[in-house]
Amino acid sequence: MTQRRMEVLVGLFMVAGLAALLVLALQISGLSPAAAGERYTLYANFNDTGGLSPRGKVSMAGVTIGTIESITLNRETFQARVALSIDADIDNIPADSAAVIRTSGLLGDQYIDISVGGDPEPLADGDTFYATQSAMNLERLISNFAAGQ
Amino acid sequence: MIDKLAALGRQGLDVLASLGRAGQFLAGVLGGVPRPVAGFPLLVRQLYAVGVLSLAIVVVSGLFIGMVLGLQGYTILSDYGSESAIGQMIALTLVRELGPVVTALLFAGRAGSALTAEIGLMKATEQLSSMEMMGVDPLKRVISPRLWAGFIAMPLLAIIFSVVGIWGGMLVGVEWLGVFEGAFWGNMQSSVDFWEDVMNGVIKSLVFGFVCAWIAVYQGYDCVPTSAGISSATTKTVVYSSLAVLGVDFVLTAVMFGDF
Numbered sequence: 436m437t438q439r440r441m442e443v444l445v446g447l448f449m450v451a452g453l454a455a456l457l458v459l460a461l462q463i464s465g466l467s468p469a470a471a472g473e474r475y476t477l478y479a480n481f482n483d484t485g486g487l488s489p490r491g492k493v494s495m496a497g498v499t500i501g502t503i504e505s506i507t508l509n510r511e512t513f514q515a516r517v518a519l520s521i522d523a524d525i526d527n528i529p530a531d532s533a534a535v536i537r538t539s540g541l542l543g544d545q546y547i548d549i550s551v552g553g554d555p556e557p558l559a560d561g562d563t564f565y566a567t568q569s570a571m572n573l574e575r576l577i578s579n580f581a582a583g584q
Numbered sequence: 585m586i587d588k589l590a591a592l593g594r595q596g597l598d599v600l601a602s603l604g605r606a607g608q609f610l611a612g613v614l615g616g617v618p619r620p621v622a623g624f625p626l627l628v629r630q631l632y633a634v635g636v637l638s639l640a641i642v643v644v645s646g647l648f649i650g651m652v653l654g655l656q657g658y659t660i661l662s663d664y665g666s667e668s669a670i671g672q673m674i675a676l677t678l679v680r681e682l683g684p685v686v687t688a689l690l691f692a693g694r695a696g697s698a699l700t701a702e703i704g705l706m707k708a709t710e711q712l713s714s715m716e717m718m719g720v721d722p723l724k725r726v727i728s729p730r731l732w733a734g735f736i737a738m739p740l741l742a743i744i745f746s747v748v749g750i751w752g753g754m755l756v757g758v759e760w761l762g763v764f765e766g767a768f769w770g771n772m773q774s775s776v777d778f779w780e781d782v783m784n785g786v787i788k789s790l791v792f793g794f795v796c797a798w799i800a801v802y803q804g805y806d807c808v809p810t811s812a813g814i815s816s817a818t819t820k821t822v823v824y825s826s827l828a829v830l831g832v833d834f835v836l837t838a839v840m841f842g843d844f
Contacts, residue, residue, distance in 0.1 A: 438625060445631045448639065452740025455747040459782045463675050463750060465773030492774070544774065 473523035475560040476504065479534040479547070484515045485570025487536060487545045493519050495549045500525045503547065519547065529554040533566035545570060606802045612723050613731055613801075626729040634695045634730070634797075635737030639744070641694050642687055646678075646745040649686060650752025653677060657753075658761050667757075668767035672775040674753035679776060679785045680841070683746035685833050688792035691738055692825035696800035699730055700821040703804025704814035712805075727805060731797045738793025739786050746785065784840045788833065795832060796825045 481487075484506055493501040501521035509516045521528070531552035538545050558564070657670045703726065706712050712722040750772075757763045776782065800821045807817035 438628070441632045442628050444636050445628050448631070448636045448737075448740065451639075452743055455740075455743040456782075456786075458747050459679065459743060460778050462769070463679070463747075463772055464776040464778040464782055 474501065474520045475523055475526075477519045477521055477528075477558055477560075477562055477564065479517050479519065479564040479567050480509065480512070480514045481517060481534075481536065481567050481569045482514055483569040483572065484517065485536060485545055485572060487517065487547070487570065491544060492546045493521065493549065494546060495525070495528075495551065500549075517547070527557045530556040530558050530562070531565055532558070533568060534564040535568040536570040538571070602806070605806060606798070609723075609727075609802050609805060610798060613728050626725065627732055630729045630733035631737055633698070634691075634733045635740065638691060638694045638737070638741060641690055642741045642745050643748050645686060645690060646683075646748035647752040649682060650674060650678065650749030650754075651756045653682075653749070654753035654756030654761070658757060658763070667761070667763050669771055670753070670757045670763055671768035671770075671772035674757070675750055675772045675776050676781060678746045678749040678753075679781050681833075681837070683749065684742045684785050684788040684792055685829060687742040687745045687789065688738065688796055688829040689826055691734075691741065691793070692796045692800070692822055692829065695734065695737075696796050696821045696825050697818045699734075699797070699800040700804040700807070700818045701814060703727070703730075703801060704807040704809070704817050707805065707807060708809035708811070708814060710809075727801050730801050731794075734797025734800070735790070735793045738796065739789040742789035742792075743786065787840075788836050791832060791836060792829050795828050799825045799828060 487503065487506060489503050489505055491503040492499045493503060501519055504518040504520045506518075507516050508514075517534075519534070528549060529552040531554040533550045533552065535548045535550055536545055537548045552566075653674045654670060657673045658667055661667045661669055661673070703712075706722075706726065712726065715722045715725060754765075754768060758765045758768050803817045803821045803824070807813045
C-alpha cells in the first residue's frame with residue numbers, strides 16, 4: 436500500500452462523509468440552500484390557530500404552495516394574524532378564497548389549506564384573506580357534545 | 585477482613601491514579617500537536633487504518649439496522665394506520681441516537697482495540713522507548729496522529745451510518761412494504777431539523793470519537809508490556825469505551841433534548 440494510494444482512499448472517505456452530510460441536510464432535513472424561488476406574502480386572521488406553527492405548510496388541493504412565515508396576535512381584535520409565504524408562480528389565487536386550518540391525519544401536524552373561490556380578481560402581495568376557518572378543536576367539540584349543545 | 589478493606593482501598597487508589605495518568609497523557613498529546621506538514625502523512629495513514637477500514641462494518645451494520653427499524657416501525661405504526669410516519673421515526677432515531685452510538689460501539693470494537701494492541705505491542709517490544717532514545721517524542725509521532733484520526737473519522741462514519749440506515753429503512757418501508765414514498769420523505773423532512781437533530785448528532789459523534797480514541801491510545805500506552813498485559817488492555821479498551829459512550833450519551837442527550 437503506497438502512501439499515494441492511501442491518501443486517495445482517505446480522500447474518498449472524507450468526500451463520502453461530507454456527501455453523506457449533504458444528503459442529511461438536503462434530503463433528510465429538507466434544508467433548502469436558499470429560499471426556493473420568488474415568494475410573496477398573504478395574511479389571514481384566525482380566531483384560533485390551534486397547533487399551527489411557523490414553517491408549517493400551506494397547500495392548495497393537497498399540493499404544497501408555500502409555508503407559514505409567522506403567527507402573531509393582533510392586539511386590537513385579539514385574533515391571530517398568520518403571514519403566509521406563497522410561491523410567486525401561484526399568483527392567481529381568487530380574492531374570495533378561504534384559508535382553512537386542517538390536520539393531516541388524525542394526530543398529524545396542522546397546516547393551512549386554501550379552498551379556492553370563484554372571484555376573477557386574484558389576491559396580491561400583502562392582501563388578507565376575506566374568509567378563514569379556525570382550527571377544529573377536538574376537545575371543544577367533545578365537550579360541546581357532552582354538554583348536549 | 586482488614587486485608588480485604590485494604591485491597592479495596594488500593595484498588596480505588598489504582599483507579600484514581602490511572603485516571604490521573606490518563607489526564608496527564610492527554611495534556612501531553614494535545615500539547616504536542618504534530619507540525620502540520622511533517623505530521624500529515626502519519627495522520628493520513630491513521631485515518632486510513634481507523635476510518636477507511638472501518639467503513640465496511642459501519643455501512644453493513646447501518647443498512648441492517650435501518651432495515652430492522654423499517655420493519656419494526658411498520659408493524660407498530662400500521663396498527664394505528666400511520667405507517668407513513670415511518671420515515672420520520674427512522675430518521676430521528678438514526679440521526680439523534682443510533683447513528684452516533686452504534687457507530688461509536690463498532691468503532692471501539694473495530695478500531696479502538698486495534699489501536700490499543702498496536703501501541704501495546706510497540707511498548708512491549710520497546711519501540712516506544714527506542715524512539716525516545718533517538719529523541720523522537722512517541723506522544724507526537726505515535727499517539728497524537730491516532731487520537732486525531734479517531735476524532736476526525738468518527739463523525740464521518742456516524743453520518744455515513746445514518747444515511748445508509750435511512751436508505752435501508754426506505755428500502756424496506758417504501759419498496760417492500762409499500763409505504764407511499766412522498767409521505768415517507770415529506771414526514772421526514774418536516775420533522776427533522778438540520779441544526780436541532782443532525783448537528784446535535786454530529787456533536788455527539790465528535791465527543792464519542794474523542795472519548796473512544798483517547799481510551800484506546802491511553803490503554804495501549806499504559807499497558808503492562810507483556811502478552812497478558814496487552815490482551816487485558818485491549819479488553820479494557822472495548823469495555824471502557826462502550827461504557828463511556830453509553831454514559832456520555834445519556835448526559836449529552838439530557839443536555840441537548842431534555843427541557844431543563
